[in-house]
Amino acid sequence: MKMRLLGFIVTGAALVLTFQNCAPQAHFSSLASETPNAGAGAKAIPDIIVETKMNTAIDFVADITSAPVADKITFIAVNNGAALNGKIEILDLATYKFKYSPNYGFRGTDNILATVTDKEGVAIQFNIKASVGNAFQQFKPALAIRGMGCIQCHAQVASNIVTDFGFSSSYFMAQGSPSNITWTSGSVYGDHGNNFYTVAIPADKSIIVPQAPLPTAIATQSGTSTLAAYLKSQLAKSIYATSKGAQVQEKKSVYIGAPTDANISTAFQLTSTERMKYFKDSDAAVALSGLKDEGTFFQNSGTLNCEGDLAVRGPLLLENLTINSKTGCRLYVMGSVFIYGAITYSNNDTTRNLQITSSKSISLGLGTVKKNGNYCNTTDNYALNPTGYGTSSLVNRYSSFWTVPGNFIRASSNPKAFGDTILAEAALIEAKKGVLYDAGCRTEGRSVSFERILLNAPLIHSRYEGNVSGTVIAEVSIMSLNKFKFTYDEVFNTVPVFPFLDRSVYLDIVE
Structure with a gap:
């Protein structure tokens, strides 16, 4: 080489x-x-x-x-x-x-x-x-998710899907999970409920998977020998007419991941004492402003002027973000990202976009579900089943309900322990900013959409219910089921995509 x-x-x-x-x-x-x-x-x-x-x-x-x-x-x-x-x-x-x-x-x-x-x-x-610096424009995925077991349920996806159900790991199709978790229940890396046929996808789109032979027991039960063949059989019995015509493309290999702290630090040549580093797209690009270092985390302050690539060392809080970026702002975060409220652009440039990659997690609208002692939404699962769901969607997603042993990621074989480190980062923010409330307790509510956005992290969880125009790349992602509609945004055909990272770090598809 x-x-x-x-x-x-x-x-x-x-x-x-x-x-x-x-x-x-x-x-x-x-x-x-x-x-x-x-x-x-x-x-x-x-x-x-x-x-x-x-x-x-x-x-x-x-x-x-x-x-x-x-x-x-x-x-x-x-x-x-x-x-x-x-x-x-x-x-x-x-x-x-x-x-x-x-x-x-x-x-x-x-x-x-x-x-x-x-x-x-x-x-x-x-x-x-x-x-x-754009590695995936040929595939135009709206979703590139390893563990499709939960996000697939009644998902509305208007563009291509990339997945591997954890192939090349010990938990492929829920292998390696506790005895009460099978490939049709529990683990996100199986086909939870055996219901991939509930995904709605247009007939001219594709599901892209690696060449992956199924475990013997699953092949016997399903009557198929490969992941591609299994998904084809599921689409054939889809409840949606368009999904019956969708294609399953089998590639030599598929890698879906996210950068580590070391990947980001090395790419930007950050010293051990540097907290932030920014590279403009060109001499004419705007200087960085509107991001404040709070010591233990970063937060947007006023309009974020960003037209290039920015690395930060520590958790990032984005609240009601307005961004000025003609060519796109690309954030590389060594820590978790917490997003609240809508993301808006102050200009109408055709190439405006926001890309965020995190070494740990991206949370959209997660937090405490009670205010002044009362549940903000008396009809959701938190109010109806407080014993099972608790009083915080942050805790629910990262440390209790959604941390069954089957939900491994590459960074950790202990989902709860890894999730607790994310909660510790949220606590740093709350110590200075006050309680982080769930979207259901905030003024914007849960009906928030996102456009021209690219999100990448090992874990991406959301409580918002609006549409997403862009791409979500994660090992595990739990969204509001049957609420989102995911559509690839054509802006990513022409702009750079995480150019400081090699594509082998986050999404690599080999023909």
Whole structure:
């Protein structure tokens, strides 16, 4: 494997960072749109997609079956009038082998129009779309969840789903769980209730899974031999007509995860004493403001101006967040994230978006369900079954009801012990801010939707019931059943996605 060291100098901050990158692989796909002809004799060629990591050059061969013997090839930028954010070179004219090198620190998409002319003057044109720091735009998932056992129940998913039911671990399809937990009950890594057929998904979408042979006992009971075959059989008996037509795509491998503290610290070259580090998308991007370091946690303060990548060391509280970000704000949190209220954008830029990745958890609207001694919602499970559910959705999700031994994650084989560390982080916030109330006790209530959002953590739990336009990537995620509608947001086709992380850290799909 070829390794390279690159330096990144941050203007005004006197920081010199070193990145280490592995040589990437190219990925090509034909798109429906075609480029205009370059004259009477020109032929239209589908766009070519090239993916690479930030700060990493890539060699690739354009697979153009109708290509002439090239006499010359020229390139021009088609970035809405802007220059290229990298360099395109011809390595071999005869085989259409090229090299694309992104400018240092660039993340986004470079659009390049290539014109090929043969000796007779016949020309063809095609677009090269070089995606830098966006690893999953080909798959466009609304959900990428390892443990689908609970979130699947009557889920309304308008885009693709990626899952593996814990494959390659000892708890695949609820294996390794206590004796009273089987693949059809208890564990999120099984098919809880044997009811995957209740998922609503359009006929033109797909469920993406790894090549995963089922455990012998489950194969015998289900009459199928692989995870893909089992899900196909479930879709075939779906209660939704559209779901019957959805496809199950089997890939060589699927990895769904989240970064560790070390992954984030290394990516940003954080020293042991640094609490925060920010890299703007460009010189023209806004300076960071609107985030306050409270000593034991971070909190938004006023409008969050963020247009780039920000790492913070410690828990993060986002409350009624207004964000100013034209190209997107990407937060890398070494700790848990607690979100309350809606997230709004102060601008209408087509590329505005918010991405949050956490090494521990993301909680949306979780907290105490009683105020002034009374249940805020007298008709939900907390009021109807206080013995089972308790008085806090934070405790319920992380330390009691939802921490059965079957709900393992890679970071810990003890769900309750791991959850208690999340509650300890919430306590740090409450010590300074007061009680963290459940959404049902807050003025916004539970009907809050989120758009242009990408969430990634080992655990993601929500009490809100609005729609989600974006992507949720987690090992375990418990949402309000039959309330959310999950839709992939097309903004993530064109913006960088966690460019400081290798995709092997959070979502890696190998064909």
